[in-house]
Each structure stands twice: as C-alpha cells, then as structure tokens.
Amino acid sequence: MKNSTLISLVRHGAVDNPKNLFYGRMPGYGLSDAGYAEAKRAARFLRKDSLTALFTSPLLRSRQTAKEIAAHQDTHKIIVSRLLNEVNSPFEGRPMKEIEAQPGEIYASDDPRFDQPYDIFIRSCRFIARTLSLYPGQHVAAVTHGDIILFTLFGFYDLPIKSESKIKLEAPGISDPYPATGSITTLTYRSNSISEKPVIYYSRPV
Secondary structure (H helix, E strand, C coil), X not given: CCCCEEEEEEECCXXXXXXXXXCCCCCCCCECHHHHHHHHHHHHHHCCCXXXXXXECCCHHHHXXXXXXXXXXXXXXXXXXXXXXXXXXXXXXCEHHHHHCCCCHHHCCCCCCCCCHHXXXXXXXXXXXXXXXXXXXXXXXXXXXXXXXXXXXHHHCCCCCCHHHHHCCCCCCCCCCCCCCCCEEEEEECCCCCCCCCEEEEECXX
C-alpha cells in the first residue's frame, strides 16, 4: 500500500542445539547449517524491497540472521535493540521436553524478575511505536524470536496474551503451527498509530 509503513518481524534461523535445551538468553547459541540457509532465504525474500533500517535482538542467532539480511541490502548497518530480545525465563538450560510437559511452559514462574507473555507484548509495542514514529512510510525489518512475534499478534487480534493461546494461530493468519525459523511476518500500517490493527502477511521463504 502506498505510503504505508511496513515492519517485517523476522524469526532467526534454526539454532545449533544438539541437546535440545531451552537456551533462552544463554550466550553462544548460534545458527546451525540449516539456520544459515533459512537466513539466506529470508534475505533473498526481503531483497525485493529496500529496507530503511534493520534491527536485531542482541542474541547471537539473531545477529547472524541480520548479517545475512544486511548483505543483500544497500546498507550493512544493523541496529541492536533490547526490545526485541528473547524471553527472560528462569528455565534456561533445562531440557525442552521437561518444559513442554509443565503448564505454562517457560512462563511457569511467579518471580517478577522474569517475563510473562503480557510483558513481551508491551515490549514489542514499544518497539513498533518507536518504529512508526521514526520511519513513517518506510520498510523496516527486525530479527527477533518466536514468542515475541506470537504474543504481538495475539495482542493485535484481541486474543488472550498467555501461553495457552498458542493453539489459536489460525486467527493471526500464521499457516505454520508456530512462527517458523526464518519466517517473515510483515505488519502493514496505513497510519503511524500503534492503536491501528495492522494488515498481517506471513511468509516462510523457500
């Protein structure tokens, strides 16, 4: 749409995680060979548009994905934003099968030091509001993490912003069971208002 602002939320590529742990914000978890291939496909997909700005979560897997995207753009500048960071959870380093078996998954904690789904939504809204203000009518990409994308969409579609809502992906229009690694979820805004419900387009480049 002419003069619309596009914000493409890119989930980082697949991670080298042979022990199948929930790594969260743990350092050193970079892309696997498959993850690099996914990042390159996302980069080629975004190449058809000239990005005004490219943001990334501070974590290695996101920065590596952003680097692949930047290589296909006119500018190689990458801006790190903590607003795009992975969930802060007390369950880092635990086996995924153990976490998936418990109600609330990685959010099964009452400790206020750690994220709950609504905290993630508020953080994402801050990033989007800032982007709409600084880059009206332009296309911005942001490399982030699956739950950040998911709970952002839940909030925009008035779905309960909680872990149990993950089974309702058909409402936000995601064709996969969960935002796939290397996928791109583009939010299109006709105005610079965070209260506008954006048009959402989900793609898994192949």
